Amino acid sequence: MAVSLAAAVPAVPLQTARAVSIPSVREGNARFQILSPTLIRLEYAGDGVFEDRPTFNAALRQAVPTRFRTWTDSGDRVIRTDRLTVRYKRGSGAFTTANLRVKLAGGAVARPAWSTADQVCSFSTRCEAEDGRPAGGAEVESDHKGFTGTGFTTGFDRRGASASFRLADVPADGDYRFAVRYANARGGDLKNEIRTLGVRVGGTRAAQLTLPRTGGWDNWRVAETTVRLKKGGAAISLERGAEDSGHVNIDNLTVVPAGTAYPAPSQLGGYRRGLDYKSGPAELEPGILSREGWALLDDSRTALFDPAANRIIQRHGHAGKPYQDGYLFGYGRDYRQALADLTALTGPAPLLPRSHFGVWFSRYHPYSAEDYQQRLLPRFRAEKVPLDTLSVDTDFKSPSTWNGWNWNSKLFPAPEKFTRWAHDQGLELNFNVHPSIPLNDPRLTEADALAKGKLEYSFCTAGINLCKIFNWGDPDQVKAYVALHRPFELQGVDSWWLDWCCDDARVTTPGMTPDSWINHLYAAHGDSLGDRGHVLSRMGSALVGGLAGQGDSPVYPSGPWAEHRSTVHFTGDSESTWPLLAFAAEMTAAEAAIGMPYVSHDIGSFRKQHLDDDYYVRWIQLGTFQPIFRVHSFNGDRLPWEYGRQAQRTATKFFQLREALLPYTYTLAWQARETGLPMARPLYLSYPGQAEAFENPTQYTYGDALLVAPVTRPNTGGTAATEVWFPPGSWTDYFTGRTYQGPSTHTIVSGLETMPLFVRAGGIVAQRTNYVDNASQNPLNEVTLVVGAGADGTFTLYEDAGDGRQYQRGEYTTTQVTYNSGTLAISGRKGAYPGAASARAYTVSLRGSARPRTVTADGQTLSATAWNYDLATRTLTIRLPAGPASAQHTITPVS
Structure with a gap:
């Protein structure tokens, strides 16, 4: 890596970015750009x-050819694709829920809103109370548990407090059910056990x-009343009138026909900056996926982005005139299309x-080089536990173990010797910063000089020690920050773990979140070195008056929308509880809603030193089918040999299975880059027509072939029972x-040695047949196809050199x-890359199969020794001898 990091981070253009002519429709000061049949850019510029x-979010803005029509009708500008229709009242000014509506192909109506002051509540939908217009002392909070959306409305202990909406789409004059989800507990007005609020129409x-x-205050119930409404809609509000006792919290509300059930939450998935100090379920900020079938990504204030110079730029001020810039995703139930649109807009994941x-x-x-070399890795090898990436936490640093920028010579007396040893062992090195x-760091003078004296004083290490911090909006300070990494990279550090961003570091450019921008800079820097740029980091928002992940809300508009381009989402320092384990399974799949494929939990959890055997094993089983399998803890036991005999045996088996699955997992990562689909997929991505697909959030598919239903409760009598919903089809x-x-629900009883894991009929999973210590032990010359x-069904196995950027050149x-019809066809490998296997032996493991009379391969009947059938597991195993990797094969069991 003979590259000087003292220079500013070089620019690396976004992959597949190119000039594209985007069809546009202009209506006065409003502009509509048709990016796809399901994605419309809505832009209003009062100054024209x-x-x-x-922008930093819409960095690619790639359009696909889309047929559309536009015309005027009854004073409206109408734009129609085959998936949605936009109507905007001509000459009506900036977009509001009154002058703009979008009708989806399935009949649903979207009324995108740019501010809470313009919030619409559509008939028969669940509306979040925090989205209403508060007045008279009402305000939005998030300091209790169990609410939906991003918070709730409180402050009704004050007379005159209110929260208002504009109700729309009432189908006819009549009486309707008005209902709210609320919490009422002791406090303030102690004498009133039953409280009241008024409804104003x-x-x-x-x-x-x-x-x-x-x-x-963490317990929520539904209360209702009857209101008479006129067709179309009206202003509607909750108020603390003179005759009301108030002092309640309102989570959400709805207006539905009498006798109709309370609507389910519309938000599907979402994101959270982290799980630090969390011990169970946590609220998620919304992404673009919703039961309502649409979402608005408001990009109005996000900083502009110049990919050629790799810099952010403040937006044009528009002379104080109104300006709105948003993207209307109108996908209905085609959630996969929504993610494809998001990727085309923002750019792909690396x-x-x-x-x-x-x-x-x-x-x-505080491991030393000797610990890694003489004790830790030899034990991995002796126990046949694979290891690919060694992630070194903060104690390697000096003079401060928190934010020093030098090696601790007591732990690493010869850094280059250590990194050379690690690479010789096939290990990737990831270091914490x-x-x-x-102020006492020997490299501060160098950093200050590169920053041209602009570094600022602050308190770091939890506010104890004086330090200097960076403004990443300033190119000189970016240069100084990047240069601090130079010696470590030249000595062999491969990638970075940005822990606990941001120590008061900031970005002064308006419209940019500090951690979003620094995560991008890490990725751009890695790309400039010829690596696959990324960073392990928290993401999604800035710290707001407290610790990350403790209900903090983003105050910067960039949000999480671009961070899949740069970030492996490190979810932080979680507590060791069963509810947290369950929520980790849910959260990974939930982040599909922001296009994030790479979620990395502390497998085993962070805080507790020694775990119960079943809790430890269930974490390892979950991690086996997560995008990133990274065991981590605070001085805790997280390796198989630190547990009892059965737990050790089972954990070792799943560590080995994780390594064996690498061909399949790597292919899922390639699919994520190409399609925007996550690796861990919520059930509704594939089964949107099934109500149960929305009701089992801890289940997900790993790719499309495997159904994962993690065990999230302790064993009782040596086993655990898990309710599993099976989607349509057969699952083995x-x-x-x-x-x-399927569709059906069954109770699956699992001993410690197994978990609920099922192969879809037609699903194909590629695994490595032989045991290896790590992924560097290539080529992949023995492959098992689990079918x-x-x-x-079909599956395309993707392979490349495993690092570097040559794959982008083909x-x-x-x-x-x-x-197909009981015959398995292998096309033979197409393409080439340095180091690819020249020969390959295949094993086929056909699950849920009947016993055949014989088996043919490539037109020849196989000998009895080339295949066998296990009646207990209904598995047919077929072995083909090694041959050219480019050879085609056809395998048919004959009954």
Whole structure:
């Protein structure tokens, strides 16, 4: 790496970025750009100055050819694609919910809003109370548990407090059910166990809500009343009138026909900066996926982005005239299309190094080079536990173990010797940093000089020690910050873990979140070195008056929308509880809603030193089917040999399975880059027509072939029972061979040695057949294809050199595998890259299969020794001898 990091981070253009002519429709000071049949850019410029430059979010803004029509009708500008229709009232000014509506192909109506003052509540939908217009002392908070959305409305202990909406789409005059989800507990007004609020419609008090005590501020119930409404809609509000007792919190509300059930939450998935100090479920900020089938990504204030210079630029001020810039996603139930649109707008995720999809080991413990070389890695090898990435926590630094920028010579007396040893062992090295520099650091003079004396004083290390911090909006300070990494990279550090951003470091450019920008700079820097640029980091918002992940809300507009381009989402220092384990499974799949494929939990959890055997094993089982398998803790036991015999045996088996799955997992990462689909996929991505797909958030598919239902409760009598919903089709237990027909729900009882894991009929999973210590032990010359019998299916195995950027120049291979009418066809490998296997032996493991009479391969009947059938697990195993990797094969069991 003979590259000077003292220079500013070089620019690296976004992959596939190119000049594209985007169809536009102009209506006065409003402009509509048709990016796809389901994605419309909505831009209003009061001064008539529109913006064509990329923003940090909309860095790619790639359009696909889209047929559309536009015309005027009854004073409206109408634009129609085959998936949605936009109507905007001509000459009506900036977009509001009154002058703009979008009708989706399925009939739903979207009324995008740019501010809470313009919030619409559509008939028969669940509306978040925090989105209303508060007045009279009402305000939005998030300091209790169990609410939906991003918060709730409180302050109704004050007379005159209110929260208002504009109700829309009432189908006819009549009486309707008005209902709210609320909490009422002791506090303030102690004498009233039952409290009340008024309901005002169109300026007239129409009803009173009775709100009995719920038992606590974290306990929520539904209260309702009847209101008379006119067709179309009206202003509607909750108020603390003179006759009301108030003092309640309102989570959400709805207006529906009498006798209709309370609507389910519309938000699907979302993101959270981290799980620091969390011990169970946590609220998620919304992404673009919703039951309502649409979302608005408001990009009005996000900084502009110049990819050629790799810099951010403040937006045009528009002379104080109104300006709005948003993207209307109108996908209905086609959630996969929504993610494809998001990728085309914001750019793809990087393809991480192949080693990142194996096994990571990390521990917050002052390991020395001798510890790693003489004790830790030899034990991995002796126990046959694979290891790909060694993630070194903060103690390697000096003079401060928190934010020093020198090696601790007591732990690492010969750094280059250590990194050379690690690379010789096939290990990737990932090192922890904190983004500040102490005043006693020997490198401070160098950093200050590169920053031209602009570094500022602050308190770091939890506010104890004086340090200097960076403004990443200033190119000189970026140069200084990047240069601090130079010696470590030249000595062999491969990638970075930005822990606990941002030590008061900031970005002064308006419209940019500090951690979003620094995560981008890490990725751009890695790209400039010829690596696959990325960083392990928290993401999504800035710290707001407290610790990351403790209900903090983003105050910068950039949000999480661009961070899949740069970030492996490190979810932080979680507590060790069963509810947290369950929520980790849910959260990974939930971040599909922001296009984030790479979520990295502390597998095993962070805080507790020694775990119960079943809790430890269930974490390892979950991690096996997560995008990143990274065991980490605070001086904790997270390795198999630190547990009892059965737990050790089972954990070792799953560590080995994780490594064996690497060909499949790496292919899922390639799919994520190409399509925007996450690796861990919420069920509704594939089964949007099934209500249960929305009701089982801890289940997900790993790719499309495997259904994962993690065990999230302790064993009782040596086993754990898990309720598993099976989507339509046939699903075969990976371990037992039992097949289940969906849609249906079954109780799956798992001993410690297994978990609920199922292969879809027609699903194909590529695994490495032989044991290896790590991913560097290539080529991949022995492949097992696990195939679910009972339906047709296809899978394309993707391979490349595993690192570097040559794959972007076409240096990769694909192998098409097709299962059709009981015959498995392997296309033979297409393409080339340095180091690819020249020969390959295949093993086919056909799950849920009947016993055949014989088996043919490539037109020849196989000998009895080339295949066998296990009746107990209903598995047919077929072995083909090694041959050219480019050779085609056809395998048919004959009954």
